[in-house]
Amino acid sequence: MTTRRDFIKQASLIGAGLTFSPFIIRAGGNSVSASDKIHVGLIGCNGMGFSDLQAFLQNPEIECVALCDIDQEVLDRRASDTEKMTGKKVKHLYKDWRQLIDNKDIDVVIVGTPDHWHCLQMIAACEAGKDVYCEKPLGNSITECNLMVKAAKKYNRVVQVGQWQRSDPHWQDAMAFVHSGQLGKIRTVRVFSYQGWCPSIKVLPDEETPAGVDYDMWLGPAKKRPFNRNRYHFTFRWFWDYAGGLMTDWGVHLLDYALYGMNVTTPKSIMASGGKFGYPDDACETPDLLQAIYEFDGFTVLWDHAIGIDDGAYGRNHGLGFVGENGTLVVDRGGWEVIPERVNGNARMEAVPLKQAYGGGGLNLHVKNHLECIKRRDPNCNASIEIGAHIAKFSQLGNIAYRTGEKLKWDGTHFTNSKDANDYLTPHYRNPWKLPKI
Structure with a gap:
């Protein structure tokens, strides 16, 4: 029997190209033993993040072991909601997302925070060896999106972006x-x-x-x-x-x-x-x-x-x-x-x-697709990190054109006719937060 610890080890080896033996959910029914569970943690519990968690919990191999939110009322309410759905108390409740990332029992992180947080949290999760379901849009700037793609590839993580229509x-x-x-x-x-x-x-x-x-x-x-x-x-x-x-x-x-x-x-x-x-x-x-x-x-x-x-x-x-x-x-x-x-x-x-x-709902199908890709260590999810980055950047191009009031020429990396527009490519982080270096 493949234990959850074996799954983590296999995931790392497959990502490095060292094995072809995937984690396999036991066939022939919905009953999944505790040792087969995939442990998820959610950062940002109030809106779509919790909808994403609910979709994950539709799958018998999923166990939610951690929730994180900066609002204690939201955190307590969602912990109660999760317990009602699963019959189990959530083991870990955090107000600092970094503690959730550091939890070695977590296999998959759901990033359900506002857009300006996605880059830091998704990259930290990848660096910690966790797969990620990241709400859309992938990032809040073009530079952030590029860094997130690099991180997913560098750390061999399976990332699904929350563009669930891709699975409808x-x-x-x-x-x-x-x-x-x-x-x-x-x-x-x-x-x-x-x-x-x-x-x-x-x-x-x-x-x-x-x-x-x-x-x-x-x-x-x-x-x-x-x-x-x-x-x-x-x-x-x-x-x-x-x-x-x-x-x-x-x-x-x-x-x-x-x-x-x-x-x-x-x-x-x-x-x-x-x-x-x-x-x-x-x-x-x-x-x-x-x-x-x-x-x-x-x-x-x-x-x-x-x-x-x-x-x-x-x-x-x-x-x-x-x-x-x-x-x-x-x-x-x-x-x-x-x-x-x-x-x-x-x-x-x-x-x-x-x-x-x-088809029964795009979000549920989207999460199933993510889990299938995780099990076979396939980064080509229906809304892969590359797909999420392309469209987040594409949308941001329209906003930048609006904010500058110019017709902008774009070569795929920067604007060729506007310094003002290029100033929007990279965000200015407030100390002590720093834009990641990949």
């Missing part, structure tokens, strides 16, 4: 149709996210840090600021210090499929326009309306987002339209269809009626 089968079906060529030459890909549920964030005064919150640790490498509830928990994503707004929040899901469908990674140029048009006086820094145009050889990718409005393109509030000369394929989380191009009333191709989503 109807998206794969839609891409197979795009790749079939039936749409004809594709001239543009329209990508849109109209989020009517997202309200205006009213301006709130700074206040004392709530009891039980390690706010300095929450800030981490970001600029020192007084505590403000608008910058904390879910709404962190609307402030540049910690995230990139809707462009990186939803863009990494949707723009990812534009790149996948067109089989490209690097645009020639980017320009963007938008602003705070819907809520000019609210607390958010990131734009509530934004369009970005990415230029490639022979086609463009158009990003279009709005907050507080639900009526996007094709009667949907999110999705993609691959606009070909024969027809347009439209796909979102609900399914996909093909709308024929008509010339003088004649359709250039057959319509494909709506094919609804299926």
Whole structure:
């Protein structure tokens, strides 16, 4: 029988190319003995991080042995929630993520923190010999993403990025149709996210840090600021210090499929326009309306987002339209269809009626894919570190074009026509935190 300790040893040897004997879950049922367990620890328990943990716990080989959060109320609540789900107390509760990384009993780390923390935590986990499930977007800057790719490769870790649509089968079906060529030459890909549920964030005064919150640790490498509830928990994503707004929040899901469908990674140029048009006086820094145009050889990718409005393109509030000369394929989380191009009333191709989503949920499938890759020491997950880095950087290019107000030329590593734009490539970490060196 392969014990968990054997699994860790085998994982290290396989990563070094020294063995071909994988860790194998016992076949023939859902019963998995304690010695076969894969131990996971979660950093950042309040939102998607806990959803990710719930998906992991759907798999019988998983045991959650550690939770970490800087908010004691969140930590205690999620420890209770986990105990109710599993019937077991979580062995280790931490407020400092470094203690979780140092725990040698942990095999897989889930990074569910705000975006500005992903780089430090994911790289530290890799260096400690742990595999990682990292929430999207992979990093909060282009330099961070590049470092994270280097770290995963250097330490031979299996990293899955939380772009769970990569594991949803109807998206794969839609891409197979795009790749079939039936749409004809594709001239543009329209990508849109109209989020009517997202309200205006009213301006709130700074206040004392709530009891039980390690706010300095929450800030981490970001600029020192007084505590403000608008910058904390879910709404962190609307402030540049910690995230990139809707462009990186939803863009990494949707723009990812534009790149996948067109089989490209690097645009020639980017320009963007938008602003705070819907809520000019609210607390958010990131734009509530934004369009970005990415230029490639022979086609463009158009990003279009709005907050507080639900009526996007094709009667949907999110999705993609691959606009070909024969027809347009439209796909979102609900399914996909093909709308024929008509010339003088004649359709250039057959319509494909709506094919609804299926498969039981992308997040659960995404986690299963990660676990399968871990067991066979295969870094090529459905949303591998390279895939996550490509799309995080791609989304950040649009934000940088918006923030500089320039049409930017990009060679894959830096902007060739703007020093101001290049200044956005690398973050400035607050002491004592340092950008990792790989």
